[in-house]
Amino acid sequence: MTPPAAPAYRRLSVEERRSQLLDAALGLFAHRAPEDVSLDDVAEAAGVSRPLVYRYFPGGKQQLYEAALRSAADELQQCFDEARVGPLLPRLARALDRYLAFVDQHDAGFSALLQGGSVVETSRTTAIVDGVRRAAAEHILSHLGVTDPGLLLRMTVRMWITAVEAASLIWLDEDKQPPVDELRDWLVEQFVAVLSVTADRDPQTAALVQALADDV
Numbered sequence: 001m002t003p004p005a006a007p008a009y010r011r012l013s014v015e016e017r018r019s020q021l022l023d024a025a026l027g028l029f030a031h032r033a034p035e036d037v038s039l040d041d042v043a044e045a046a047g048v049s050r051p052l053v054y055r056y057f058p059g060g061k062q063q064l065y066e067a068a069l070r071s072a073a074d075e076l077q078q079c080f081d082e083a084r085v086g087p088l089l090p091r092l093a094r095a096l097d098r099y100l101a102f103v104d105q106h107d108a109g110f111s112a113l114l115q116g117g118s119v120v121e122t123s124r125t126t127a128i129v130d131g132v133r134r135a136a137a138e139h140i141l142s143h144l145g146v147t148d149p150g151l152l153l154r155m156t157v158r159m160w161i162t163a164v165e166a167a168s169l170i171w172l173d174e175d176k177q178p179p180v181d182e183l184r185d186w187l188v189e190q191f192v193a194v195l196s197v198t199a200d201r202d203p204q205t206a207a208l209v210q211a212l213a214d215d216v
Contacts, residue, residue, distance in 0.1 A: 018056050018067075021046050025068040030106040034065045069125055073132045076102055080139035087215045088143055089188055095139070096164070096184045103168045104180065110172060136161050144208055152202040160191050 012020065024046035028037045039061055043050045057064040079098035082091045103110050137157045141149050164187055171183055178186075192212065199206035
């Protein structure tokens with residue numbers, strides 16, 4: 001009896017191989033801090049040799065970490081890319097659902113991927129993370145329909161994004177309690193609350209709070 005033929009080997013393109021290595025790295029960074037992940041670990045997870053990892057990332061772990069961080073940042077930015085259809089707060093809730101799903105998926109590695117404190121942190125990695133925050137703020141201001149936001153409104157939105165990030169990290173520390181849907185609803189309520197505080201000092205924000213009330 002003739003044995004079954006082995007599956008044909010398919011050579012990966014440069015982009016496919018690079019994506020494979022990044023996926024392997026992100027999988028490791030999702031559960032371990034970058035300083036605890038070696039290139040040998042990445043090679044083993046991807047099923048390739050260590051020299052191959054170096055071929056694609058000659059800068060070593062720092063280059064690989066930054067590339068993985070950019071990949072995660074791109075995914076996080078897409079979380080806030082919500083169609084401008086329907087009331088604002090449900091749109092915001094859907095964006096938070098995607099954001100929190102990302103946090104849940106990456107679990108212990110969320111801090112290592114998107115927060116400071118890593119031994120491999122550089123000005124470039126800090127800029128990548130800050131880019132996520134700025135993109136999220138731009139998305140939210142766009143959903144608010146504001147083309148020329150004043151200083152207090154910009155500060156309020158960015159402060160809330162920082163609060164979401166902090167709450168997500170605390171949520172992981174607290175064994176993902178409260179349940180994610182409760183966390184999402186609380187964060188939406190926090191958004192309305194901080195806007196309401198700013199509205200007492202800023203007519204532009206006051207108009208937005210009134211529009212939100214009329215939109216419910």
